[in-house]
Amino acid sequence: MDAHVSKSRANEEHHNNEQVDKAAKVKVSQVNLDWQHKGEVFLARWAHDASGHQGRDATYRWARDRGVDLTMDNISQVIHNCETCAAIKQAKRVKPLWYGGRWLKYRYGEAWQIDYITLPQTRQGKRYVLTMVEATTGWLETYPVPHATARNTILGLEKQVLWRHGTPERIESDNGTYFKNGLINT
Incomplete structure (x- = not known):
């Protein structure tokens, strides 16, 4: 703040600064900081695609054989959200x-x-x-x-x-x- 600014102007600037500070604050709970989990899901998606859209156990074995450590939960999540696998399941019903x-x-x-x-x-x-x-x-x-x-x-x-x-x-x-x-x- 400039020392040569009137008191009312200084109060206005101070008030504006407080509003900007409030707007800029972000609660930690609002930001997804779980980058490790995202990386594991990315690897699980890659392994599932590269292994030919096989099931959970086959994808796990395929990844393990190539030195990629994945959890069954991440593989299951990827398979559950996979559009290709959904199309395959639907085709099996017709x-x-x-x-x-x-x-x-x-x-x-x-x-x-x-x-x-x-x-x-x-x-x-x-x-x-x-x-x-x-x-x-x-x-x-x-x-x-x-x-x-x-x-x-x-x-x-x-x-x-x-x-x-x-x-x-x-x-x-x-x-x-x-x-x-x-x-x-x-």
């Missing part, structure tokens, strides 16, 4: 997908249907999108590429399906040249 004149009786992640779609070329030079649809839920994964090739198909499957959902038992396609290739048939 009739299996009808495809190609037969009912698919696969579990989640065991069967995928893949194809390329063509889009206008992006600034990054990508013109095609590999679409990968999980057969029991309709879950869609995409992988944009500059060219529809066998190599890009393998990369897309590896990054979007294998790493996230595990190795499928069956992959169905329209048998285009990028799907019928020595790289893919091995």
Whole structure:
């Protein structure tokens, strides 16, 4: 406060400072300071996604085998809030997908249907999108590429399906040249 300010002006400034101080005070209970818990939940979510949306025990084992120490409570919380797992549970309650004149009786992640779609070329030079649809839920994964090739198909499957959902038992396609290739048939 300036010593050359009138008393009424000084009182007004003092009053304003008190109001600002009150507004700036935050009760500790209003701030979530549990950063360690948030970090553990983040790790549990990562492990659950990376292990292929498996159940609580399988996610726990997957994380433990990789040196990540998680609690069952955190894993359960993540699974309870997981949209992918909710879609899988709902798909299990409905009739299996009808495809190609037969009912698919696969579990989640065991069967995928893949194809390329063509889009206008992006600034990054990508013109095609590999679409990968999980057969029991309709879950869609995409992988944009500059060219529809066998190599890009393998990369897309590896990054979007294998790493996230595990190795499928069956992959169905329209048998285009990028799907019928020595790289893919091995």
